[in-house]
Amino acid sequence: EDVVRRFFLTLWNSYYFFVTYARIDGWTPDARPAPPVAEEDISIIPATDELGNFETRVSGLALWEHPDRPFESAVLAANGTAGLIMISFDAQIVTTVPGNFDNGLALSYLQTVNGNRAVIAARDTASDSLRLLRTATEPVEISDWDLSGDTSRLVGARSALCLVHDYVANTLVLFARSGNRVERTLIMPTEADGLDISAAPDLALRNIVACSGDDMSGTVYLLDDAGRVHVQKALPPDAEPNGESQAEPPATELVALPDGDVTRIAVMLQEGESYLLAMVSSGPYVIYAYQ
Numbered sequence: 001e002d003v004v005r006r007f008f009l010t011l012w013n014s015y016y017f018f019v020t021y022a023r024i025d026g027w028t029p030d031a032r033p034a035p036p037v038a039e040e041d042i043s044i045i046p047a048t049d050e051l052g053n054f055e056t057r058v059s060g061l062a063l064w065e066h067p068d069r070p071f072e073s074a075v076l077a078a079n080g081t082a083g084l085i086m087i088s089f090d091a092q093i094v095t096t097v098p099g100n101f102d103n104g105l106a107l108s109y110l111q112t113v114n115g116n117r118a119v120i121a122a123r124d125t126a127s128d129s130l131r132l133l134r135t136a137t138e139p140v141e142i143s144d145w146d147l148s149g150d151t152s153r154l155v156g157a158r159s160a161l162c163l164v165h166d167y168v169a170n171t172l173v174l175f176a177r178s179g180n181r182v183e184r185t186l187i188m189p190t191e192a193d194g195l196d197i198s199a200a201p202d203l204a205l206r207n208i209v210a211c212s213g214d215d216m217s218g219t220v221y222l223l224d225d226a227g228r229v230h231v232q233k234a235l236p237p238d239a240e241p242n243g244e245s246q247a248e249p250p251a252t253e254l255v256a257l258p259d260g261d262v263t264r265i266a267v268m269l270q271e272g273e274s275y276l277l278a279m280v281s282s283g284p285y286v287i288y289a290y291q
Helices: 002-025
Strands: 060-064 074-078 084-088 093-097 101-112 115-124 129-137 140-144 147-149 159-166 171-178 181-189 195-200 208-214 219-224 228-233 252-256 262-270 273-281 285-290
Touching: 060 101, 060 115, 074 101, 074 115, 084 140, 093 140, 101 171, 101 181, 115 159, 115 171, 159 219, 171 208, 171 219, 208 262, 219 262
Parallel strands: 101 159, 147 195, 159 208
Antiparallel strands: 060 074, 074 084, 084 093, 101 115, 115 129, 129 140, 159 171, 171 181, 181 195, 208 219, 219 228, 228 252, 262 273, 273 285
């Protein structure tokens, strides 16, 4: 939590400041390619603001972007028995969802009949399920999506790893850990402004501890407990638009991360290139970047 508060939230504020004024000035980047990124440590930026102390252990954080007023975007925190908390950047609690959110949090967006909407996946021990939640903006509040289809995919001891949006199929792929397996569940919008749930084949990989998606390419990066990062398409072949029933290609091992306790991975898209960020806590926290 300390690294997220001191580094990522400051990074988000800096990014938003840059984008806002770049758009006002009509600035666009030139055509020069981005320099290659070598493996290197990234220094932690001292925080100028803090979100405050949480009541219990935070098991997941996500950034929610306000659809109309980006300056009113907020942080979501899975805060155990204190609930799922939405906190503004000036450290004010916007809203809270009661429950016991203690094992993972994922957020992505899906094009629905009412526009681009957030889909939040969070493990709620109180209801023994993965809950799929939506946001409203006037006023800001969080509520459960109306679900149809195979909702049994969300029940039981599962923890959300990540959500990946395949833009072409307009489908969210939920990756959730159940024991040492990773289940893959498809989430599609309905005409009644709800979500339809369906099963997809489990991943062949085992012992996955974290993942992150690249929505632009519909791929997922998966971190196992040995520090290896694997990459593959998020959707199975027969779920692709005009897809055919065929064997799914095995995941490709992308990189073996440095020795240490790798706690998080994330994917960043910059000028058309994907970069993998990995946070390692072997002694002091270190963040590595790979192109």
